[in-house]
Amino acid sequence: MRFHVMTLFPEMVEQGIGTSITGKAIGQGTIEVHAVNIRDYTEDRHKKVDDYPYGGGAGMLMQAQPVYDCFQAVKQGIVEQRQNGARDRKENEIEGQTGSGLRVVYMTPQGRTFTQQMAEEFSREEDLVILCGHYEGIDERVLEEIVTDYVSIGDFVLTGGELPAMVMIDAVSRLVPGVLHNELSAEVESFHKHLLEFPQYSRPENWHGKEVPKVLLSGNHKMIEEWRLEQSVERTKERRPDLYRKYERLIKCVDWLWKDKLLHMDMIEVIRRGQAELFYSGKDGVLLRDKKSQVCFLTAVSEEAGRKILTEYMPKQIKPEFFVVHQEYLCPLLEEVYGMQSGCACYQAVYTRNVTLRADKSVEIRPLLDDRMEEFLNSCESLGERAYLEERFKSGTVCGAFIKGEIAGFIGIHAQGSMGLLFVKEAFRRRGIASALETEMINRMLALGWLPYAQISIENSEPLALQKKLGLRISDKRLYWYQNK
Numbered sequence: 246m247r248f249h250v251m252t253l254f255p256e257m258v259e260q261g262i263g264t265s266i267t268g269k270a271i272g273q274g275t276i277e278v279h280a281v282n283i284r285d286y287t288e289d290r291h292k293k294v295d296d297y298p299y300g301g302g303a304g305m306l307m308q309a310q311p312v313y314d315c316f317q318a319v320k321q322g323i324v325e326q327r328q329n330g331a332r333d334r335k336e337n338e339i340e341g342q343t344g345s346g347l348r349v350v351y352m353t354p355q356g357r358t359f360t361q362q363m364a365e366e367f368s369r370e371e372d373l374v375i376l377c378g379h380y381e382g383i384d385e386r387v388l389e390e391i392v393t394d395y396v397s398i399g400d401f402v403l404t405g406g407e408l409p410a411m412v413m414i415d416a417v418s419r420l421v422p423g424v425l426h427n428e429l430s431a432e433v434e435s436f437h438k439h440l441l442e443f444p445q446y447s448r449p450e451n452w453h454g455k456e457v458p459k460v461l462l463s464g465n466h467k468m469i470e471e472w473r474l475e476q477s478v479e480r481t482k483e484r485r486p487d488l489y490r491k492y493e494r495l496i497k498c499v500d501w502l503w504k505d506k507l508l509h510m511d512m513i514e515v516i517r518r519g520q521a522e523l524f525y526s527g528k529d530g531v532l533l534r535d536k537k538s539q540v541c542f543l544t545a546v547s548e549e550a551g552r553k554i555l556t557e558y559m560p561k562q563i564k565p566e567f568f569v570v571h572q573e574y575l576c577p578l579l580e581e582v583y584g585m586q587s588g589c590a591c592y593q594a595v596y597t598r599n600v601t602l603r604a605d606k607s608v609e610i611r612p613l614l615d616d617r618m619e620e621f622l623n624s625c626e627s628l629g630e631r632a633y634l635e636e637r638f639k640s641g642t643v644c645g646a647f648i649k650g651e652i653a654g655f656i657g658i659h660a661q662g663s664m665g666l667l668f669v670k671e672a673f674r675r676r677g678i679a680s681a682l683e684t685e686m687i688n689r690m691l692a693l694g695w696l697p698y699a700q701i702s703i704e705n706s707e708p709l710a711l712q713k714k715l716g717l718r719i720s721d722k723r724l725y726w727y728q729n730k
Contacts, residue, residue: 246370246421247277247326248414249319251312252377253294254407255280261411266425267418275423278414279319283307286314295380304381312376312387320347323372349374349393350413352406353382356395359413362522363396365536367413368420375413377406422640439492439519441481443473470694498526498533502544507720508571510595510698512542514662518695525558532558534565538660544571551575555582568727576725585727589702593720594712596697601688602715605681609647613638613655617645621655625668637666644685646678656682664690664699667708679711687715700724 250258258280263271270276284292288310295305348370357363367373376383376392398409418424446457460472481489495516502509502516515521515535525532530545532554541563545551551570555578568579570588579585604610613621618638625634637643643657643666653673657666664686669678683699690697701708703723712719 246275246368246418247279247323247372248417249323249372249374250278250280250377250407250410250414251283251315251319251374252280252405252407252410253283253379254377254405255282257407258377258411261407262414267415270418270421270424273423276418276421281315281319283311283315286318287311298381302381306381307378307383309384309387309390312383313390316349316374316376316391319374323347323374327371347372347374347393349376349391350396351376351378351383351388351392351394352397352409352413353378353395354397354400354402356397359396359398359409359416361416362536364413364416365420367417373417375406375410377410379405439481439488439495440474440477441485441488443476443480494526495521495523498523498531501526501528502531505722506597507593507595507718508722508724509544510593510696511569511661511663511700511724512544512571514696514698515542518662520662524560525554527554530554534563535661538567538662539565540567540569540661541565542569542571543575545575548572548574548578551578564729566729568729569724570727571722571724573723573725576727579727583727583729585729588725588727590723590725591700591702592709593724594699594701594709594717595720596687596691596715596717598716599691601691602684604684604688605677608653608678608681610644610682610685611647612641613643613645617652620652621645624652624670625655625666628666628668633660634666636660644682644689646673646682648673648678654678654682656686658686658690662695662698664697680715683711683715700726 252258258278262268262278267276267278271278284294287294287308294311295307298304298306348367350367350373352375396409396413398412403409446461450457450462458472460468463469478489478492481492499513499516502513506513512521512531512533515533516523520535520537522534522536523531524534529547529550530543532541532543534541541559543551543555545554551572551574565583568583568585570576570579576588579588618635621638621643622631622634628634629637637657637660640658640660643655645652646654646656646669652670653676654669655666656664656668659665664683667679667682669682687697697717699708699712699717701712709719
């Protein structure tokens, strides 16, 4: 991911971002931060970029011309970089070659308050342009011309936008795959699942007469997790009642979905993993969107209830690319409202036991490094679009099975959280490779505190047999995937 910061003080940004985790990520090429000096684009021979505001008033205002020309130069650089990247990948076209679709964020107290959800949204961008103001602000005309997002880090005024920009870059960067080198760190943190983080302790066990809670020394992981959840709930209730209300709503939603957990495990896990954007939850159904994959999910007790939920509670600005419904009578509704066609019927397979499976020691399974990406993409091209497969590989969730140093097969986790991307090369089939791969993935997901599940097309009998062999329970009801092409 690339950040382009338009500023009057580029050295301030470079020095602030060039240390700690973000500095390491820059050094490794995982992220790029380009601080661009707006003064370099002024037409004034004295490098002046400000003037008095029309109508009078205190202070000076940044002029439109240098800001606009600076943006045009940044945009052109992005276009050229994307085009070069497309040629390197032997592609003819890429989205945004003309520079359209760029997110340009202006740091201002007048903007929307920056949140973790916003950080997740920005982390999906290939390029993010950030504009830092100074003095009394920037000429409104250029803001209207180039800015797509107005963002604030709080209701207070600073001397410039550089510090807010660095705060935002830090929060967004840690969500970019490969920055933390520990995907769990990005998941278990403050605001995850609308709960504040539990209290944590290190050595010594006794400090200033204060003891580390005994449960943390017990070695009982179940008791530790229960204690941590309890502490998170109490801390959130006390310090952030607004977040606690959201948490309560999600808990009630999960309780409703749990009544048919095999059918609804995809929705339950989106909520449990802190990825849910809940649009509606009631006794007649649930409507939500996975913030990571952008997939929308709907379940309802009747066609009439589904119609009401979808038409009254789905935000009008959202035009979903993928939609999952959990009853067949909801399928015509997607076709009617969104023009979606060719729904794929699936069974849901869920591993409901909290016990790891015995691994096949004859097969070496490990996460794949970048040098294996092309082999993965070429082998699994039938499993999805190349851009999606590449995104999944870069997320760090794809594992490979090795026999005598040669890759025999692959498995991964889909963007919305299910196991998938299972592929075994022809020369290695009928040797238990698929079973070994799925066993490894189940154990990895259990270690993360996730409930492993997979979605199998009703026409695919072999994968269904594999799920049953490994002890997964199969839903007797079907769910339906739709894509808006």
